[in-house]
Amino acid sequence: MRKRNFIDHLTIKLAFITACLFIAVSSGLASAQEGLTRIAENVYSYVDIKHASPQNSFGANAGIVVGKNGILVVDTLISSKKARKFLEDIRAFSDKPIKYVVNTHSHLDHCFGNAEFDKIGAVIIAHQNSGKDLRLNGEATMKRARAYGLTDDDLEGTTIALPKLTFTERMEIDLGGQTVELIYKGPSHTGGSIMVYIPDNKILFAGDILFTDYHPNLVEGDIDGWIKTLDYIMSLDVNAIIPGHGPLSGKKDISDMREYLITFDKKAKELCAKSKDVDWIVPEIKKALPQRRELDMMIKGNIQMRYLIKDK
Secondary structure, three states, X not given: OHHHHHHHHHHHHHHHHHHHHHXXXXXXXXXXXXXXXXXXXXXXEOOOOOOOOHXXXXXXXXXXXXXXXXXXXXXXXXXXXXHHHHHHHHHOOOOOOEEEEEOOOOOHXXXXXXXXXXXXXXXXEEEHHHHHHHHHHHHHHHHOHHHHOOOOOOOOOOOOOOOOEEEOOEEEEEOOOOXXXXXXXXXXXXXOOOEEEEOOOOEEEEEEEEEOOEOOOOOOOXXXXXXXXXXXXHHOOOOEEEEEEOOOEOHHHHHHHHHHHHHHHHHHHHHHHHOOOHHHHHHHHHOOOOOOOEOOOHHHHHHHHHHHOOOO
């Protein structure tokens, strides 16, 4: 049973990403990762990446928090090549030691750059479910890189680096005059998706719990748990939210994400009960969804992998 679940897990991931690659690759717009944006005096992040593609980590955001004693990195992008560029961008702002890396979850666009930070002695941290997923599926995902739209050149030097430290509900890190809180409220985008909260600055790295102006990946999501996590974020004292993909956001974007999930799930179930023809379902569900700029093909992938495939 465990072996079958493992194979099914890989099949779903592979088929989903393959279904979504058309829009990214056929556009020919594999733009480079933008430079880090200053969010606060000691917080920087990539935000609002345009033309999401495999070559720019599907538009994933990643950032840093700087304390007196060192730096905490939030996510490491899709490859060693992207992580090395990230390191260069970090060094443009600070030469303090990079002490910690936090993976918001285990998807390749957020953590396949881990090894570059592991090489310089950073302690990689994740939720225990993400650590388990990366351990079980990381190498297999790497072997299927071409199906994700990545070339050998894109992944040159990339190896899987697992978390050294995991937690279950909450963890606090002191960077020296700067406290960072890692928060897990239950399954949402994935079984191990977490938030990174900087209470002094009222800033939250939401990871893929929030997609802003991007159609989200719903395949592994726990919709009810995801909505509860979004409700929790609404209760936080936070002024700026860095989504997993998209521009700098706020609580309105959290509310919009919540409504998107409810609308998509309800409408997808209704349409899939009427027909199994995904080419009919997609334009119908689009009528109910808000327009979003990036990764429109996620809609088809979500329908196929979450609502039409049996015995997942």
